[in-house]
Amino acid sequence: MASPSVARARYQGLAAARRWEHEPARPREKFTLSVGDRVGELTVIGHVARGRIAELYQVWSNRHWCALTGKLVLPEYCVKGQAPVSFRREAEVLEKLKHPNIVRLFGSGEADGRPFILLEYLAGPSLFDVLEGLPNRRLHVPDAIRAIMHVGAAIHYLHRCGYIYRDMKPANVHLREGVPVLLDFDVVRELEPLRRPADRLGTAPYMAPEQVRREVLTTATDVYGLGALLYELVTGKWPHEEPVDAADEAFWDELDEDDSDEPEPVIKERTAVVDHEMTTRELEQRYPQLCQPIVPPRAHTPGLPRAFEAAVLRALDPDPSARYQTVSGLLAALAPMLKGKNRMWPENAPVERRADTATR
Incomplete structure (x- = not known):
C-alpha cells in the first residue's frame, strides 16, 4: 500500500472551488487606482483585472455596506463623463436580468468623471x-x-x-x-x-x-x-x-518542473x-x-x-x-x-x- 506521502492526489474538480480562498492580488498590470483610493462612495480594496475599456476592482461600497466588484471605464474612453456604448449596454442588460447563474447587478453611475458598474464580488475562481x-x-x-x-x-x-x-x-x-x-x-x-x-x-x-x-x-x-x-x-x-504526441507532452512536462527564478508571464486569455x-x-x-x-x-x-x-x-x-x-x-x-x-x-x-x- 502506498504511503500517504507519495499517494497520488485525488481528483477534486469543481468541489475544490468550495474551499477556494481568494485575496485580491497585487496588480500585475498598470491600474489607474491604488488600494485606498476613493471614487465617490467607493473605496478601492483590491485589484481584479484590466480589460479593453475598463478596470475591475474589489471595492467597498458605503451605500451597500459590503464589498463589491467595481467596473470603471478607463479615463481615455470617457468622453465628458459618457461611457462607451458597450459599457452602457452591459448595465442596461444586467438591470433586466435576474437569474441565479448570472452575476448580480447592484447599480451603476458616475463618480469623479468615471462611469462605473457595481456587481457582486465573486471570490471563487473562474x-x-x-x-x-x-x-x-x-x-x-x-x-x-x-x-x-x-x-x-x-x-x-x-x-x-x-x-x-x-x-x-x-x-x-x-x-x-x-x-x-x-x-x-x-x-x-x-x-x-x-x-x-x-x-x-x-x-x-x-x-x-x-x-x-x-x-x-x-x-x-x-x-x-x-x-x-x-x-x-x-x-x-x-x-x-x-x-499532442505523448513523448512531446512528457518533454514539456519535464520543462515545467524546472524551478526558475524568472517571474511568471501574465496570462491573457482574451x-x-x-x-x-x-x-x-x-x-x-x-x-x-x-x-x-x-x-x-x-x-x-x-x-x-x-x-x-x-x-x-x-x-x-x-x-x-x-x-x-x-x-x-x-x-x-x-x-x-x-x-x-x-x-x-x-x-x-x-x-x-x-x-x-x-x-x-
Whole structure:
C-alpha cells in the first residue's frame, strides 16, 4: 500500500472551488487606482483585472455596506463623463436580468468623471483558473456537464429575454460556492433575425463561423460557444488543436518542473478584437473554424463516451442549421448522462423530454 506521502492526489474538480480562498492580488498590470483610493462612495480594496475599456476592482461600497466588484471605464474612453456604448449596454442588460447563474447587478453611475458598474464580488475562481490547476487542464465528464448545465441555463434565460451572449469562454464563468455564474456582458446584443452585425466581437477559438463572417446570428451561435466551452472542459484543448504526441507532452512536462527564478508571464486569455478588414486568407489563419474540421474530442481524451462526443460535435457543427437550434436542445441531450451521485435533480423529479428534442 502506498504511503500517504507519495499517494497520488485525488481528483477534486469543481468541489475544490468550495474551499477556494481568494485575496485580491497585487496588480500585475498598470491600474489607474491604488488600494485606498476613493471614487465617490467607493473605496478601492483590491485589484481584479484590466480589460479593453475598463478596470475591475474589489471595492467597498458605503451605500451597500459590503464589498463589491467595481467596473470603471478607463479615463481615455470617457468622453465628458459618457461611457462607451458597450459599457452602457452591459448595465442596461444586467438591470433586466435576474437569474441565479448570472452575476448580480447592484447599480451603476458616475463618480469623479468615471462611469462605473457595481456587481457582486465573486471570490471563487473562474473556470479558466480551475482548468489551469488541473492535470492536462481537464475536468471529469460529469463535472463538465454539470458546469454546462448551469451556464446553459443562464444562456437559455438570456435568449428568452431577447439577447444573444456572443463571448462564451472559461474566463467569463466564475464560481459562487462552486456554482458557475456567467459574467461580462459587454458584447451582448439583441436577437435580430434579419440584421447582420456590423462588428466581429468575441474570442476567436469560441466564435461560431457565422459570427466570424458577420452573418445573421441566432440562438445556435451561442450553442456553438457552449459546445466549444464543453470541448475545452473535457479535453483541455480548443476544438481545432491537434493532439499532442505523448513523448512531446512528457518533454514539456519535464520543462515545467524546472524551478526558475524568472517571474511568471501574465496570462491573457482574451483574444484582441480585430477592427480592420481582413482578407479571406487572414480570416482562415486566425479563425480555423472557417475551413478546418473539428478534431474529435476522443482524439485528446480517448475514454470519452461516444454519445457525449456526438453531442459535442453536433453543437460545434459549422452549419448553424445542423446544430442544436436551442440551448435547451443541447442540455436535453446531455441530461441523461448525469446519473447516480452526479444527478442535479431528485431521482423522481420529471426531467424535460420533448418529442422535438432531436430537432431543436
